[in-house]
Amino acid sequence: MHDTTILDYEFEAHPQPVTAGDRESLLANPGFGKIFTDHMVVIRYSADRGWHDARVQPRGPIQIDPACAVLHYAQEIFEGLKAYRLPDNGAALFRPAENARRFRESAERMAMAPLPETMFLSSIRELVRVDRDWIPEGEGASLYLRPFMFASETFLGVKPASEYLYMVIASPAGAYFKGGAPSVTLWTSEHYTRAARGGTGAAKCGGNYAASLVAQAEAIREGCDQVVFLDAVENRFVEELGGMNVFFVFEDGSIQTPPLGGTILPGITRDSLLTLARDAGIVVREAPYRMQDWQKDAESGRLREAFACGTAAVVTPIGRVRGRGFDFTIGNGGPGLLTEQLRSQLTAIQRGTAADPHGWVERLF
Ligand SMILES: *Cc1c(COP(=O)(O)O)cnc(C)c1O
Numbered sequence: 508m509h510d511t512t513i514l515d516y517e518f519e520a521h522p523q524p525v526t527a528g529d530r531e532s533l534l535a536n537p538g539f540g541k542i543f544t545d546h547m548v549v550i551r552y553s554a555d556r557g558w559h560d561a562r563v564q565p566r567g568p569i570q571i572d573p574a575c576a577v578l579h580y581a582q583e584i585f586e587g588l589k590a591y592r593l594p595d596n597g598a599a600l601f602r603p604a605e606n607a608r609r610f611r612e613s614a615e616r617m618a619m620a621p622l623p624e625t626m627f628l629s630s631i632r633e634l635v636r637v638d639r640d641w642i643p644e645g646e647g648a649s650l651y652l653r654p655f656m657f658a659s660e661t662f663l664g665v666k667p668a669s670e671y672l673y674m675v676i677a678s679p680a681g682a683y684f685k686g687g688a689p690s691v692t693l694w695t696s697e698h699y700t701r702a703a704r705g706g707t708g709a710a711k712c713g714g715n716y717a718a719s720l721v722a723q724a725e726a727i728r729e730g731c732d733q734v735v736f737l738d739a740v741e742n743r744f745v746e747e748l749g750g751m752n753v754f755f756v757f758e759d760g761s762i763q764t765p766p767l768g769g770t771i772l773p774g775i776t777r778d779s780l781l782t783l784a785r786d787a788g789i790v791v792r793e794a795p796y797r798m799q800d801w802q803k804d805a806e807s808g809r810l811r812e813a814f815a816c817g818t819a820a821v822v823t824p825i826g827r828v829r830g831r832g833f834d835f836t837i838g839n840g841g842p843g844l845l846t847e848q849l850r851s852q853l854t855a856i857q858r859g860t861a862a863d864p865h866g867w868v869e870r871l872f
Pocket residue numbers: 587711747748749750751752772773774775776777816817818819
């Protein structure tokens with residue numbers, strides 16, 4: 508029988524791609540999420556035809572009807588992963604199968620058609636190969652890949668759509684922070700929570716971000732960099748930031764991170780750091796941690812370091828935490844030793860400059 512999880516891509520080359528000279532100057536200082544490559548992937552789904560019409564085509568606007576379901580009922584999910592330039596000028600992806608699996612799980616939570624994982628992986632490989640010249644070189648630089656999918660059916664009515672559009676776009680990114688990540692100050696949201704048990708907290712859906720923006724705006728208004736969310740039931744346990752997981756490092760050398768229980772996003776960076784720490788013989792706990800204990804332990808010195816992690820910013824030291832009626836500093840407020848060690852170990856594996864004992868790196872060319 509025909510394997511319906513393998514599609515042939517129809518390729519339409521961009522008629523006027525960015526010239527090599529212009530591309531070079533764009534790649535010299537790409538920033539984050541502002542410039543895009545020449546092509547994109549599009550795959551369509553309909554209930555009667557399944558996945559079909561896989562294309563790599565010139566990147567550009569798409570037309571949707573004003574009654575397009577996603578505009579009204581927000582069935583939308585996405586992923587974020589990076590292609591890295593290797594020392595020999597090849598390129599690699601980091602644990603892309605994990606993104607494929609999470610994308611399928613997000614789709615299932617949002618009652619969307621799950622994209623077969625093989626199709627997710629082939630779409631990423633196709634786009635990176637076509638736009639390979641867009642992978643920037645240099646420390647901290649990468650090609651950020653953004654697969655996403657939304658309900659594309661034209662109808663008003665609350666039910667799962669029967670048509671979806673899956674797409675991948677790519678955006679060259681410089682170091683998220685130049686010259687090493689500076690420590691961030693967190694604002695503890697008092698009024699807003701990110702996710703409740705049974706909700707969509709573990710799905711990577713745009714709606715989670717929409718719901719977090721007002722809390723993030725409050726953090727900025729308070730002079731902080733990022734918001735940290737507490738649990739929705741007791742408002743006491745640390746969950747995660749708007750888009751990054753969080754880790755604590757103690758004076759006995761152990762580390763701790765909030766457990767996956769459906770209310771936080773199961774980060775691939777989180778999982779990779781847990782694995783690297785266990786490999787190094789570090790005692791690791793996935794256990795709830797109260798904000799109150801975070802403050803007490805930071806003040807007593809029992810807590811030495813804290814950091815946030817995710818694909819975009821990799822590892823970001825947390826220097827200070829504020830909230831209504833409290834304000835405390837972690838360590839000396841700067842990046843901690845173990846934080847820096849884990850960050851450099853992870854990035855060395857991703858960039859092919861350190862051994863890859865877990866087979867996390869997939870070479871593309
Ligand atoms: C994507 C994301 C993360 C980090 O996941 P990674 O797989 O490490 O990039 C953490 N929290 C939220 C809310 C996210 O959307």
